[in-house]
Amino acid sequence: MIEEARLVAGFTGAGISTESGVPDFRSPDSPWMRNKPIPFDVFLQDVEARREAWRRKFVMDDLYQGARPSQGHLAIAALISSGRMPAVITQNIDGLHQASGLADHQVIELHGNGTYAACLDCRSRHDLREVRAQFEASGNPPTCKACGGVVKSATISFGQSMPQEPMRKAQKLALTCDLILVVGSSLVVYPAAGFPALAKENGAKLVIVNREPTPLDDIADLVVHAEIGQVLPGLI
Incomplete structure (x- = not known):
């Protein structure tokens, strides 16, 4: 499914970084x-x-000062390097996507850094x-x-306004992709979690890779409940 997509949007949450030793909430x-x-x-x-x-x-x-990019981060970076994913939208604040080799403009940080x-x-x-x-x-x-x-x-702290430019970029990517790949997100924190649903509503395929079920599993085209580092490189 992913290999058939013309333009892939990435969307990552805490689960991609827990394998790097970063605790989640x-x-x-x-x-x-x-x-x-x-x-x-x-x-x-x-x-x-x-x-x-x-x-x-x-x-x-x-x-988590010694945290390094996980296999999941590296797989996302490889997909971006291939030219098929222009950027990854992330809820994470740990900077591990940049540490995996991505430039700042390739990481859309919804919750800051x-x-x-x-x-x-x-x-x-x-x-x-x-x-x-x-x-x-x-x-x-x-x-x-x-x-x-x-x-x-x-x-971005609780009660602080969401950053306008990253939100605009995330919306544009969600509306132009034909597949959105969700990795390690529980998809319960809004407004960030609204972007995968927006992409799906606009006709994109929805692929979710997460250890636990999410509220969007029922509308996804493919759901994989497994350790991200074990399955994402092969899936991509």
Whole structure:
């Protein structure tokens, strides 16, 4: 089925990265539950909340600092290198698609990227190593060197608006592909999870590779419940 597609859209979730050692949100006793992201409005309003958000951020970073792209990431990268998949839409924030060899324009990040920080005022990009050094030396949440604004991990927090340009690109890809390949997503987090359904409604084939059932299994053209790294390279 995939080999017959003219234009393939990729869509990935946490499951493609758990095989790299990155914890997901829904596993029992997930470290994300012990270090829950601070809601965006609270982060903005309270300096103590910003301090706690950065503490939790660095705890989580330390848990998977050695993560490397999985066989699933490499399979997606190979499909993009072949020219049949222009980009992958991802719910992940770990940067492992880029680490697999993809350029930034080939990765549509719906929930941002946790490998760097950005000023909420002037949008200046900040290296996390410098941010962490500043935080650990002073104990204070970082501020922007350029404008003095609030600096935040470049992820999309709960309550924060979805990024307009990635959303536009994801919609365009979903509407132009003739097959969308969902890998490692539970397809329950919206609005991101709406793109596979949109592609299907527009006439594209829907292929889902995930360890657990998803809400879209019933309308998919092919569903594979298995370990991603074991089946995706052969499927592609």
